[in-house]
Structures are given as C-alpha cells and as structure tokens.
Amino acid sequence: GGQRREEEEEVQQPAPKKTYFTGAGNRLGSEGESSSSPAPQPQTSVRSTPSPEALETVTRTLTFWRNGYSLEDGPLMSYTDPANREFLDAINRGQAPIRFLNVKPGQPVEMRVHTRREEDYKEPPKAPPKPFEGTGNRLGSIVSSSSSSSTPGSFPGSSSSAPPPPPRSFEVDGSQPVTSIQIRMADGTRMVGRFNHTHTVNDIRGFINASHAGESSRSYVLQTNFPKKDLEDVQQTIKDAGLLNSVVVQRYV
Structure with a gap:
C-alpha cells in the first residue's frame, strides 16, 4: 500500500x-x-x-x-x-x-x-579608436545647397537663427596633444573622432557633417552627455569646453 x-x-x-x-x-x-x-x-x-x-x-x-x-x-x-x-x-x-x-x-x-589558474589576471588591452571610413564632404568645404535651399517642411520666409560658420579645414597634429571624443548621433549611431585640444566645437560639427551626408542641411545642436548642456559657443576650443575624452550628443531641433 x-x-x-x-x-x-x-x-x-x-x-x-x-x-x-x-x-x-x-x-x-x-x-x-x-x-x-x-x-x-x-x-x-x-x-x-x-x-x-x-x-x-x-x-x-x-x-x-x-x-x-x-x-x-x-x-x-x-x-x-x-x-x-x-x-x-x-x-x-x-x-x-x-x-x-x-x-x-x-x-x-x-x-x-x-x-x-597559473597566471594572475591581466587587463585586456584597450582597442584603439576606429578611424572614420565613411563618405561625405571634406571638412571645411561648403555645400552649395545648404545656404539657399529650404529644409522640407519649413515655412517660407520664416526667420531662423544664423547657422554656425563653416568649419575650417583642419588636420590632427600628432605633435600636439590629441584627444578622442565619442559622438552619439541623433539617429542612434555612434562614432569616435580624434581632435587636437585646440580644435573647436565647430570642428566637431564639421566632422559630423562630413561623416553623415545630409547633416549639414539639418538643424541640430551638440550637448554634453552629463550633465546635459548645449554647446552654444561653437568657437570655443575642445579643451576650454571640457570635452577632452568625453561624449558629445547630437540633438535635432
């Protein structure tokens, strides 16, 4: 039982x-x-x-x-x-x-x-920043249609703030201090750019415009990641803006 x-x-x-x-x-x-x-x-x-x-x-x-x-x-x-x-x-x-x-x-x-188990822990080497391999306009070049054509959906004759001046053509000087900045695009993609400390916020915009076709015709702002702060002075150097080895976020407006 x-x-x-x-x-x-x-x-x-x-x-x-x-x-x-x-x-x-x-x-x-x-x-x-x-x-x-x-x-x-x-x-x-x-x-x-x-x-x-x-x-x-x-x-x-x-x-x-x-x-x-x-x-x-x-x-x-x-x-x-x-x-x-x-x-x-x-x-x-x-x-x-x-x-x-x-x-x-x-x-x-x-x-x-x-x-x-015969070895002590070894920290893995950090991967070097991946160089940009995209296509676009050369930094410092001016897109002919960006100053005259209107953005789809915009109102004719509406006033808007003056766009930032076109970025000056620049190259990274290896003999000068260099920093890497991670850029988080508004579309969710990310990329890393190398800049000298004396490059400006406007140079970062130029890097973005050259890396992503069509960005030069869109209205956007750059801001720090934390705390959130718009980088309004585009002529400010990367060092003075506190952007060395930092993250910059693109936001459409």
Missing part, C-alpha cells in the same frame, strides 16, 4: 521546465577549454520563457585566473566575494544569471571556459 502511494505521488509531480542555457563547454572548474558534452538543463525560475528558436544564441567567455575570474573583457572578480560566488554557483547549476550575462530570459547561452 505504501509503495503504491509513493508511485502515485511521483506521477502527480509536474514535469520540470527546462532552461535554455545550452551549448557545449567544460563544467566550471574543469581543466581544458573545450568539450563535446552539452551543459546541463536544470529547472529555471523564469515564469514566462520565450521560445529559444526566437532568440539568437549568444556566447560568453569565462576565464579563471589565480586571483579570481573575469567574464568577457570585464574586471577581475574575486573568488572570496559572496556576490561573485552567487554567479559561479548559478553557472555550475547550468543556469544563466540574466543580470550577470546580459541576456534575455530563456535566451540560449554558450559558455566558453578558459582555465589560466
């Missing part, structure tokens, strides 16, 4: 949900860097899990060092920190911690584990 009751209880238990933390790799803490065995698929606490077919599989690299571990190109995480142990325990259970791996609920994750 007792055996039959246990069998009935087992039948009534719901089948466990499977997390979509998949992919080949080593179990954390094992030696070597590759394996053909798939990661385990335990229960997941996510209530609503999207279909894995609808989400692209992402790859995350976990490296074990003598003094800690690192995820992707991130900083060193100490083994003794309880918060870091939480991450390792979740990975060992075959779960993908969303807040650590930057993935969506139910998204397939392939963990690649590198074991370098």
